[in-house]
Amino acid sequence: MTQGVSRVVLNVHQGEAPYFEWLRATQAIACGCVIVSEHSLELNPLRPGEHLLTGGIESLGWLVERLLEDEDERARLEQRAYELLRTELPLSASAERIASQAEALAQRPTPRGDAPHFTVASSAPARAKRRRAAPVRDGPNEVAPMRRALKDLTLRMEALRRQVEGLERRLDGRDGAEVEVTAATPAYASIEPRVSVLLTLYNYEQHIEGALDSVAGSAYRDWEVVLVDDASSDESASRARRWMRSRAHAPVMLVRHTRNRGLPSARNTALGLARGELCFVLDADNEILPHCLGRLVEALEADPDAAFAYGVLQRFNAAGTLGLMNYLPWDPSRLRGGNYIDAMALIRRDVLERYGGWRTEPRLHGWEDYELWCRIAEDERRATFVREVVARYRSTGFSMISLSNLSVADARAIIIERCPRLMAGVVPPP
Numbered sequence: 001m002t003q004g005v006s007r008v009v010l011n012v013h014q015g016e017a018p019y020f021e022w023l024r025a026t027q028a029i030a031c032g033c034v035i036v037s038e039h040s041l042e043l044n045p046l047r048p049g050e051h052l053l054t055g056g057i058e059s060l061g062w063l064v065e066r067l068l069e070d071e072d073e074r075a076r077l078e079q080r081a082y083e084l085l086r087t088e089l090p091l092s093a094s095a096e097r098i099a100s101q102a103e104a105l106a107q108r109p110t111p112r113g114d115a116p117h118f119t120v121a122s123s124a125p126a127r128a129k130r131r132r133a134a135p136v137r138d139g140p141n142e143v144a145p146m147r148r149a150l151k152d153l154t155l156r157m158e159a160l161r162r163q164v165e166g167l168e169r170r171l172d173g174r175d176g177a178e179v180e181v182t183a184a185t186p187a188y189a190s191i192e193p194r195v196s197v198l199l200t201l202y203n204y205e206q207h208i209e210g211a212l213d214s215v216a217g218s219a220y221r222d223w224e225v226v227l228v229d230d231a232s233s234d235e236s237a238s239r240a241r242r243w244m245r246s247r248a249h250a251p252v253m254l255v256r257h258t259r260n261r262g263l264p265s266a267r268n269t270a271l272g273l274a275r276g277e278l279c280f281v282l283d284a285d286n287e288i289l290p291h292c293l294g295r296l297v298e299a300l301e302a303d304p305d306a307a308f309a310y311g312v313l314q315r316f317n318a319a320g321t322l323g324l325m326n327y328l329p330w331d332p333s334r335l336r337g338g339n340y341i342d343a344m345a346l347i348r349r350d351v352l353e354r355y356g357g358w359r360t361e362p363r364l365h366g367w368e369d370y371e372l373w374c375r376i377a378e379d380e381r382r383a384t385f386v387r388e389v390v391a392r393y394r395s396t397g398f399s400m401i402s403l404s405n406l407s408v409a410d411a412r413a414i415i416i417e418r419c420p421r422l423m424a425g426v427v428p429p430p
Contacts, residue, residue: 008074010037040054053077060323180258181255190251196223196279199270200227200266219290220292226255229254255270262365267281271352279352280346281344281345289390307347309383312325312388313326313392316394329385332377339369339370341373370411
């Protein structure tokens, strides 16, 4: 607060579903406030660290204090959020749509007969008989179908691109194996690891060396890295090979998809080549802390019935740290409202093999991890939680998440259907 004027608005979820309060957020941004929010769904096009700050409930106070002490940072976030609201989210378009729809409704004849939603009640008993209004969903009725259509179109274009790449390979006489082992360090063949790090890579040339460095710096040494390059079009694979040449003592194998197949397929390829009894999932833009693998291995040793172990993650970007995520212990009932566990977890390999790894169907795009956790919970298996920060999660504007958030309806409907005990009573989204 400054001179009685609000400068920071705090958004805390009241219900289980972490939905973002867009109406209040828009009002706050228009009034020059910076938003500090719990992690939320449907933030796009707002980007954490650029237009607002997000974090776990336990870190919100620290984030607010940081903004109140750093006026330059608060002013930067305020200006960027306001410019986004003014240039990319103009309210005039919505107002014009509402005015157009209102005019169209005004031209319609007044309904006659027994249309209950237009009947005027003249007495208390009649009012009592009126049907309750349908609950408000995420927005206007046309929004959800539009979002589904946009997501479907985007995924279809991605599938078409992959088909074209495959056709080009056949025309060029390169229609060989779809998975190629392109490099392995001398140390790779000499060990029998307990932990396999499943590291997937697609166009992350600027981050892959950091991810590999973080694994190489692990205090726990009984590991291997199975690195799958999903047909990157940048220098990702070259940088990975250069890193491997400079660290012959690190047990790493580099595998390449000859055509892009998507993240779940890349993870499944890595799983098929893993030799360890435990598998840690790592994307090329994230990093683990030195104690990560050791703590998670200890957690699974202490709980032999647990299917996987996970810990707290620190969110970060180029500007610095953004708060914590993954801080809630295992509770299957939380999965009914959405996913709260990131893919960065140590999973027993026999569990992954039993469930066939990660599903590759397009309708689950971006929700494969959530679907896997739900299947595990459906079988009444559990996870074990490590109550300390074990890894760092890079928060960027890119995103698979932005695409998966276009429409959650299809993915949620699939999960509800496949996990009837876990999701009993949960109504599929419209």
